[in-house]
Amino acid sequence: MKFTKKEKWVLAGLLAIPTLVTLLLGYPRYESFYSTGDIVPVQNLGIDGNVYFTYIEGGVTNNNLQKFLLQMEFFGDDRPVRFQPMTPEEREWEDEEIGDIFKEVVISNAIEASGYSEEVDRSQDEKYSRILDKAAEYHGDSFGLMVAIGLVEEETGTDFSRGGKYKIAGTGTMEFDGTVGSIDGIKEKLLTAEEHGVTHFLLPKDEEVYSLFYEGESNQKEAEQYKLTVNPSMKIVPVETLDEALEYLSKLP
Amino acid sequence: MQAKVDSWGKFLFVFLIVGLASSTVSFLLSLVEAWNEEFYEDFILTIDILVGVFTSISAIIATILFLGWIYLVHKVYNEISPNYPITPGGALCRILIPFYNIVGLWTVYSNMSRFLIHQDSSTVRHARRLRAFIPFYYFSHMIYSFLNRQLLMAEEYSISLVLWTTGLEVIVSLFYLVMFVAVTSGLKAVREHQQQLALAEEVAASEHAGDQLEIIK
Numbered sequence: 001m002k003f004t005k006k007e008k009w010v011l012a013g014l015l016a017i018p019t020l021v022t023l024l025l026g027y028p029r030y031e032s033f034y035s036t037g038d039i040v041p042v043q044n045l046g047i048d049g050n051v052y053f054t055y056i057e058g059g060v061t062n063n064n065l066q067k068f069l070l071q072m073e074f075f076g077d078d079r080p081v082r083f084q085p086m087t088p089e090e091r092e093w094e095d096e097e098i099g100d101i102f103k104e105v106v107i108s109n110a111i112e113a114s115g116y117s118e119e120v121d122r123s124q125d126e127k128y129s130r131i132l133d134k135a136a137e138y139h140g141d142s143f144g145l146m147v148a149i150g151l152v153e154e155e156t157g158t159d160f161s162r163g164g165k166y167k168i169a170g171t172g173t174m175e176f177d178g179t180v181g182s183i184d185g186i187k188e189k190l191l192t193a194e195e196h197g198v199t200h201f202l203l204p205k206d207e208e209v210y211s212l213f214y215e216g217e218s219n220q221k222e223a224e225q226y227k228l229t230v231n232p233s234m235k236i237v238p239v240e241t242l243d244e245a246l247e248y249l250s251k252l253p
Numbered sequence: 254m255q256a257k258v259d260s261w262g263k264f265l266f267v268f269l270i271v272g273l274a275s276s277t278v279s280f281l282l283s284l285v286e287a288w289n290e291e292f293y294e295d296f297i298l299t300i301d302i303l304v305g306v307f308t309s310i311s312a313i314i315a316t317i318l319f320l321g322w323i324y325l326v327h328k329v330y331n332e333i334s335p336n337y338p339i340t341p342g343g344a345l346c347r348i349l350i351p352f353y354n355i356v357g358l359w360t361v362y363s364n365m366s367r368f369l370i371h372q373d374s375s376t377v378r379h380a381r382r383l384r385a386f387i388p389f390y391y392f393s394h395m396i397y398s399f400l401n402r403q404l405l406m407a408e409e410y411s412i413s414l415v416l417w418t419t420g421l422e423v424i425v426s427l428f429y430l431v432m433f434v435a436v437t438s439g440l441k442a443v444r445e446h447q448q449q450l451a452l453a454e455e456v457a458a459s460e461h462a463g464d465q466l467e468i469i470k
Contacts, residue, residue: 001263001266003263007260007263007264010260010264011263011264011267014264014268014314014318015267015271017310017314018306018307018310018311018314019307021306021307021310022303022306022307022310025303025306026299026303062299063299065299065302065303065306066299069302
């Protein structure tokens, strides 16, 4: 079968169509994605508290094809999804599943910062194992603040929800000294909370320190922008430490 | 016209080969899935989807080329014999119109085979070969279309259905190729027969002119 010069060009053009589309879709492009999720009572983690932590749906796409399929899936479910390019450092973290290590650390910090059963031997270890076990289906460390608040409720017998009058949710990591750390996907967490009728949403007060560790907008700044654009019915409360959060919650009428 | 049929035929042939190759790869990857699902999901899934994308786009182009080619083939047959039972547009209708194509697809090739039988002893061999391939081509195409629809509509994922569909895709791709070769060689034989006829007519005409010249002398 012999091809003329013109036929060769036409054939090359025709073959280039599927080849280019396939290469374009398969081209490696690492992006993290965020979409709204749900609010979960800390009771689901085995804590006798009345607050909620917020989780969002998220993950990583490795190429344009995965991104496209995901967009189609979320479009079909009529849910928004946001993509964000990943830094090489973030990719490394993802590969090493460092989020799960952070989760272990944050549970430990929450127990320590809340002062949970300081006097009782082995009680902290048992609580740690129980929370870690119950939190197996959640990734990351953004529930640290709410776990700590829940532990304080359990320890002191306080009900910050005032018998269900308030629906208190929030997000933020927890440092050993009780400092609340920044998290990812704050916009989606705010949306999730609003969708689920949360009345008070706690988040990291990190405007001053965010730029020291990360790039882009701080959680606090993003929350302010969200407040201005969406005008949510819930109260958005930035807190710097666990003590600040507890002080705010205890002053609720 | 003949050059056009040949060009479309060459492009179609390449795309049929590509289709056969990519469907074979798809089948092999499905076998890997059946063998070890975890390994498949970790390392093969993305490749399999990409092969699927490539195969699908190639199949769309191959379908367009096939429709163009079959239209031109019928145009040639209609030029050779104005009594040819199927017009180029009629051939496309027989292939494209749902339900009508259940019968239409078969008649497109059976008429072609019948035409070749009545042409000349030199084309009979091609006619018989074409006629012999029709049932294989037709039934593999129909079963494949049915399984593919089942796979798309299935609520629960079934690896055995995937294996049957991808396996049959390889077979049907092979029969597409076989039918293409049978039709092309049949068309070539008809053309040669027509050329011989034209040549014989020319010789007869020149001999007749020579006789007339002698009478005048």
